[in-house]
Amino acid sequence: MPVEEFVAGWISGALGLVLGHPFDTVKLLGFFKGMSFPIASIAMVNSVLFGVYSNTLLALTATSHRERRAQPPSYIHVFIAGCIGGFVQVYCLAPFDLIKVRLQNQTEPRARPPGSPPPRYRGPVHCAVSIFQEEGPRGLFRGAWALTLRDTPTMGIYFVTYEWLCRQSTRDGQDPSPARVLVAGGFAGIASWAVATPLDVIKSRLQMAGLKRGAYRGVLDCMVSSARQEGLGVFFRGLTINSARAFPVNAVTFLSYEYLLRSWG
Ligand SMILES: CN(C)C(=N)NCCC[C@H](N)C(=O)O
Numbered sequence: 005m006p007v008e009e010f011v012a013g014w015i016s017g018a019l020g021l022v023l024g025h026p027f028d029t030v031k032l033l034g035f036f037k038g039m040s041f042p043i044a045s046i047a048m049v050n051s052v053l054f055g056v057y058s059n060t061l062l063a064l065t066a067t068s069h070r071e072r073r074a075q076p077p078s079y080i081h082v083f084i085a086g087c088i089g090g091f092v093q094v095y096c097l098a099p100f101d102l103i104k105v106r107l108q109n110q111t112e113p114r115a116r117p118p119g120s121p122p123p124r125y126r127g128p129v130h131c132a133v134s135i136f137q138e139e140g141p142r143g144l145f146r147g148a149w150a151l152t153l154r155d156t157p158t159m160g161i162y163f164v165t166y167e168w169l170c171r172q173s174t175r176d177g178q179d180p181s182p183a184r185v186l187v188a189g190g191f192a193g194i195a196s197w198a199v200a201t202p203l204d205v206i207k208s209r210l211q212m213a214g215l216k217r218g219a220y221r222g223v224l225d226c227m228v229s230s231a232r233q234e235g236l237g238v239f240f241r242g243l244t245i246n247s248a249r250a251f252p253v254n255a256v257t258f259l260s261y262e263y264l265l266r267s268w269g
Pocket residue numbers: 050154155158159162193196197198200250253254
C-alpha cells in the first residue's frame with residue numbers, strides 16, 4: 005500500500021489547520037488555544053482521509069496518484085473512494101472531535117471571579133480521561149454515528165467537487181495550475197461544509213448530551229426535538245463561519261497535498 009499519500013495528507017492537514025486556527029479560536033472562544041492538540045489530531049485524521057481515499061482509488065481504478073491526470077478516474081469512483089475515506093477517518097476523528105466539542109462548550113470566562121467553580125475539564129488530556137472514567141470507553145465515541153452520517157457522503161462530495169473544478173479548463177492529461185488547485189480545494193471545502201452543517205449541529209448536540217443523561221434517544225430524536233424547539237434554522241447554525249474557514253483551509257490543504265506528491269515524483 006503506497007504510504008506517501010498518508011504522509012502528504014498529514015503535512016497538508018497540518019498546514020490547513022494553521023490557517024484555520026484563527027477561525028477555530030474565534031469559534032471556540034479561546035478554549036482551544038494551543039496548537040499541539042489540533043496538530044496531533046486533525047493532521048492525523050487528514051492523513052487517514054487522503055491515504056485511504058488514494059489507496060481506494062488505486063484499488064478501484066488500478067491507477068496511482070501520478071497516473072491519474074493521464075487516466076482520470078470516473079466521478080463515481082472518486083465519490084466511492086471519498087465516501088470510504090470519510091467513513092474510515094470517522095473512527096480516528098470521533099474521540100478528538102468529542103474532546104473539542106466538550107472543551108468548546110465549557111463556559112469558562114477568561115478572568116473567573118474569585119470563588120467560582122473551576123472549569124470541568126482542565127485540557128484535552130484531562131477531558132479524555134474524565135470521559136473515559138465517567139462515561140466508559142464507549143463514551144469516547146459518543147456522536148460517532150452522527151459523525152459517520154455527516155462525513156461519509158460529505159467526503160464523497162468533497163473529492164468530486166475538487167476533481168470536477170480541477171478538470172474544468174485544464175487540458176486533458178495536464179496538471180491543474182496552482183491557482184486552480186487553490187480555488188477547487190477552497191470550493192470543495194465550502195461544498196462539503198454546506199452539506200455537512202445540519203448533521204454537524206446534531207452531532208455536537210449528541211456529544212454534549214453525555215453530560216445531561218437521557219437528553220436524546222438518538223440521531224432522529226435529536227433532529228426532531230431540535231427542529232421542534234428551535235425551528236429549521238437550527239440546522240444551519242455555524243454555516244457562515246464554517247464556510248469562511250473552509251475556503252482557506254481546504255485551498256491550502258489541497259495545494260500542499262498535490263505539490264508534495266508531485267515533488268516526490
Ligand atoms: C465535515 N466536513 C464538511 C468535512 N470534513 N469536510 C472536508 C473538509 C475537511 C477539512 N479538514 C476541514 O476541516 O475543512
